[in-house]
Amino acid sequence: xxxxxxxxxxxxxxxxxxxxxxxxxxxxxxxxxxxxxxxxxxxxxxxxxxxxxxxxxxxxxxxxxxxxxxxxxxxxxxxxxxxxxxxxxxxxxxxxxxxxxxxxxxxxxxxxxxxx
Amino acid sequence: xxxxxxxxxxxxxxxxxxxxxxxxxxxxxxxxxxxxxxxxxxxxxxxxxxxxxxxxxxxxxxxxxxxxxxxxxxxxxxxxxxxxxxxxxxxxxxxxxxxxxxxxxxxxxxxx
Numbered sequence: 001x002x003x004x005x006x007x008x009x010x011x012x013x014x015x016x017x018x019x020x021x022x023x024x025x026x027x028x029x030x031x032x033x034x035x036x037x038x039x040x041x042x043x044x045x046x047x048x049x050x051x052x053x054x055x056x057x058x059x060x061x062x063x064x065x066x067x068x069x070x071x072x073x074x075x076x077x078x079x080x081x082x083x084x085x086x087x088x089x090x091x092x093x094x095x096x097x098x099x100x101x102x103x104x105x106x107x108x109x110x111x112x113x114x115x116x
Numbered sequence: 117x118x119x120x121x122x123x124x125x126x127x128x129x130x131x132x133x134x135x136x137x138x139x140x141x142x143x144x145x146x147x148x149x150x151x152x153x154x155x156x157x158x159x160x161x162x163x164x165x166x167x168x169x170x171x172x173x174x175x176x177x178x179x180x181x182x183x184x185x186x187x188x189x190x191x192x193x194x195x196x197x198x199x200x201x202x203x204x205x206x207x208x209x210x211x212x213x214x215x216x217x218x219x220x221x222x223x224x225x226x227x228x
Contacts, residue, residue, distance in 0.1 A: 026191075031213040043159065043204065045215035056215055091158050095213055102147045102166060103213050107158030 002026045004108035006092050012114045013082055021077045021111045023092030032075045033093040033105060034067065035062070043091065050077065050097070082115045089113075118137070118143045122205050129195055130227050137222040138189040139214060145207035148181045148188040149216065153202045162203075163203030195226050 003025045013019050025032050029043045036044040048055040049067050066078045076095075079086055095103040122129060122139045136191055139148075147166055151159035163174050165181035172179055178191045192199055205219040 033215070034149070035216075042220045043206075043218040045217070047212065048215060050213065055213070083122075093158075097213060102149075102164055102208060102211065104161055105216060106162070106163070109156065109158050 004092055004094055004106050006090075006108040006111050008111060009109065010112045010114070012116065015084060015115055016047045019082055019113060020077050021079075021090050021092075021113070023075045023093065023094075023108055024073050024074055026106055027065030029094035029106075030097045031055070031095045031105075032067075032069070032102065033095075035091045035093065035107075036088040037091065037110075037113050038088045046077070046090075050115070052108050053063075079113075081086065082113075087113055087115045118207070118209065118217045120205055120217055122222060124222055125220070126223040126225070128225045129130035130144060131195060133195055135192040135195055135199075135224060136189060137178060137205075138187065139205035139219045140208065141206075142186065143207075143209065144185040145209060145217075146185075146211050147208040148179075148185075149206040149208070150177075150179050150188070150190045151204045151206060151218075151220070153204065153228060155201075159204060159206075163196075176200060195224075197226050197228055200226050208212040 007022045031034040032049045037043045047057040047061045091110045092108040095105045153159045163179040168185050170181045171197045202221045204221045206216040213220045
């Protein structure tokens with residue numbers, strides 16, 4: 001069964017460093033998302049991406065964040081200068097595009113980012 | 117932003133018992149969803165609800181979309197140890213590929 005994959009599973013970085021989190025969405029999906037989950041809290045939407053541009057973003061997704069589809073399979077989230085409060089689990093998700101009322105978002109296993 | 121109020125925050129139950137959890141919101145949602153998250157994993161969709169008043173089952177799970185489109189409940193019948201995990205409600209304000217708004221989750225523990 002196709003699934004969303006994410007690498008690395010755990011990333012430890014020093015405050016101020018840049019990190020890139022990688023995702024491989026399900027191959028026939030065209031909508032991609034990043035969510036984050038601070039330890040013990042709810043999952044929060046960061047950004048959605050379609051047709052090589054940002055579709056929607058939340059207020060969390062400030063200038064320190066960027067997303068890219070560098071090739072036909074990968075979808076990345078970059079944090080330019082990490083802060084302690086960026087420590088969280090980051091989930092990538094993907095969905096089909098159709099006329100359905102809901103296109104299921106399939107989540108990857110997540111990357112745990114720890115900023116020291 | 118939109119808030120989903122999910123309760124209870126945690127539950128400890130005996131194997132075989134039924135479980136109920138619910139979510140409410142001040143906003144009207146187009147779609148209501150229930151996810152389960154196992155440790156170290158991403159959320160997995162259990163049930164999706166599209167119509168006000170809709171009652172949907174998936175095995176031992178039953179969920180309903182409130183008439184006002186502002187609430188939903190999830191019931192698990194005859195719980196088993198593998199039901200352990202965190203259950204999240206989530207809503208979509210509009211149809212299509214729009215962001216999900218998640219509740220804070222209900223942590224379920226099942227005592228064998």
